[in-house]
Amino acid sequence: MLDDVKVEYMTFGTPIFDENGVIINAIVYCHGSLGKYSSMKKIAPLVGNGDVFDENKYFFISITALGSPSSCSPSTTGLNNKFPRYTILDVVNFQKQFLKEKFNIEHVLGIIGNSMGGFVGLTSAIKYPDFADFLITGVSSYKVAGHDFILSKFVDEIITSDPDYAKGELTYSLIRTLRLANLAEFNFGLSKESLRAMSNVELAAEFENFGNEMLETDIYDLKYCNESCMNFNVENDLDKVKSKVLIISCKQDPHFPPELDGIPMSEMIDDSQLIVMDSKLGHLCFNELESIRNELKEFMENFDDC
The missing domain is CATH 1.10.1740 (Rna Polymerase Sigma Factor; Chain: A)
Structure with missing residues (x-):
């Protein structure tokens, strides 16, 4: 158990508050393996006025995850190989505790997760089904296998x-x-x-x-x-997801090809949609999200009145 740990984060956009002073339009961005808060720049081409992730409509919070440098990790604590072993669920709980303590947020509008961030978002949607209205998971999966x-x-x-x-x-x-x-x-x-x-x-x-x-x-x-990540597997719990889910796969992704990951996951999650990108960037295709701007915009229209 670690106390008083370091958490690196950034915010972007416009917070909207309810009558109790609680932010109701927060979207949490979850980065890939050993990434950091700045990975949120992948959605930067889509934050303009009237665009998919309009900065005037949404308040983004991007947190450097548990285990990643500059937040609580083996290197930043100096514990190195004495650092407690952690799971993806621990990463989720680290994030949730921070959101509660720093922003008094116990419910978010949505979660966007890229690669390992998709593991985090999916685990959150399973363990805490009422936490997020939507989940966008990109070039990710429901288990690490094969x-x-x-x-x-x-x-x-x-x-x-x-x-x-x-x-x-x-x-x-x-x-x-x-x-x-x-x-x-x-x-x-x-x-x-x-x-x-x-x-x-x-x-x-x-x-x-x-x-x-x-x-x-x-x-x-x-x-x-x-x-x-190696031990990640939520295949048997996908029926617990209540959030509306958008799954983004890339047909050229060498990590998580659609036929093995995105397509089966979309079939196992009831309220889900699937987009298969065509990008030579492969697993790095989140750097070309503007190529699916229309599909993303259509999905986000479901939350215009939230």
Whole structure:
């Protein structure tokens, strides 16, 4: 149990209050693995006057999740491998407690979750069915299985195979191991089409740059976050979702292809809609949300009177 922990966040938009002074138009943005509050910039092209996420109509709160750097995490607490293991439900509860303590919010208009953020949003909708009126989950799933489980297992194996991991302090060996663990993820971002369009020389350079850039992450943050995602599975609880759900998949997503994740999830959640994007960005397609502006706008019209 950790007390008085650090929470990094940002807000954007216009809060609207009820007669009791409680914000009624809050939308919570949940980022992907080891992301941060600034990941909310993915919806920036859609916040103009009259647009899908009109800043005059909605009040956005984006929280750097439990386990991610700059909020309470293995690295920021200095606990490293002594940090308590956490689940996606713990991430949800961390978020809910913060919203209550900081904003006195116990109900939100909606949740938008990207990748791991989709795990968070879906878990919230299952565990607390009356918490959010809607959920938008993007390039995500209801469980980590198959090739995604093996990827997470592989990353975990790379990290724990380094004998220095147990020391709880950063060593040269762990820096090298961190780079290798992150490089295992390289092939699961952009679409196969995008990768094939590059020459091998270009790919090698991108691969090298990716490994170097990811050295900014912390190996203990990565280990704990990867483990929490690896154990995610809410397949048997999808019937508990009461929020209206919009599922966004991408047909070129190497992580969560629609036929394995988005489509089955839409069939298991009663009040859900499915959009399948066509984007060579693959798993990174949330950076092109303006390409489905009309579909998003149609969905958000359900909440104009909320």
